[in-house]
Amino acid sequence: MTVKVSHITHIDNLGSIVRQACLWSDAKRIELGLVNQNIGYSHIKQRRLARPVKVATGGTIVQYVPFNFCPRSVMLFVIHKGHLDYQGGQDRILHLISDTDTIRLTNQHCFFTDIHADLDYAEQIDDFSRITELDINRIINERYWQDFKEEKQAEFLAFESVPWATIQQIGVKTQAIANEVNALIHMAAHKPEVVVKPQWYY
Incomplete structure (x- = not known):
């Protein structure tokens, strides 16, 4: 079963993603010396620098590109409210949408977790026949998640990089941001569909 996944990033990072033709993990991006607008x-x-991965190709979580199984994630709520490391709000945050099968065709070192991957007791799973164990419709995509915050933060993680060509849609909050995104990707060989989805935001 293929499942839609969403990676959030700031619009200021989009030009670099397109030029690099991929999403890099935080570890690889740092190794390459790429500038990034942090939102996390x-x-x-x-913590993710030290959190070991015991499946896929091992390493630590920071070596993997993270995706959620839903838009309007818990982290986006934190960004919306503002935190010490980022005060820019959610308006310029993009949802980069793909799916598990498409990414796995380009990267064999993937796994998923049943809750937030950063937690000690998160289960790391690389048997993708078990992805049906995630309650995507009733819990992960639920609009009000206070009672199952950890489950909503289940993650799909791909080792080191995810090709730009696997991104199928870019979800944005407003038409103004959609116009900016379309201008940024105008010359790219791969141009995902840009969709205005205010319901994906707080």
Whole structure:
């Protein structure tokens, strides 16, 4: 069963993603010296530097490109409210949409977790026949998630890089941002569909 997945990033990072023709993991991006507009918690990124991966090709979580199984993620809510490491709000955040099968065709070192991958007790699973165990429709895509915050943050992770060509859609909050995105990808060989989805935001 293939499942849609969503990676959020700031629009300021889109030009670099297109030029590099891929999404790099945080570890690889740092190794390559690429500048990035961070939108996440720095302390969580530090924890992910040390969190071991026991499936796929091993390493640590920071070596993998993370995706959620839904738009309007818990992290986007944090971004919307603002935190010490990023105060820019959600309006310029993009949802880069693909699916598990498309990414796995280009990267054999993938796995998923049943809850937030950063947690000690998250199960790391590389048997994709088990992806049906995730309750995507009733929990992960639920609009009100206070009672199952951890489950909503289940992750799909791909080792080191995800090709730009696997991104099928770019979800944005407003038509103004859609216009900016279309201008940024105008000359790209691969141009995902840009969709205005205010319901994917807070």
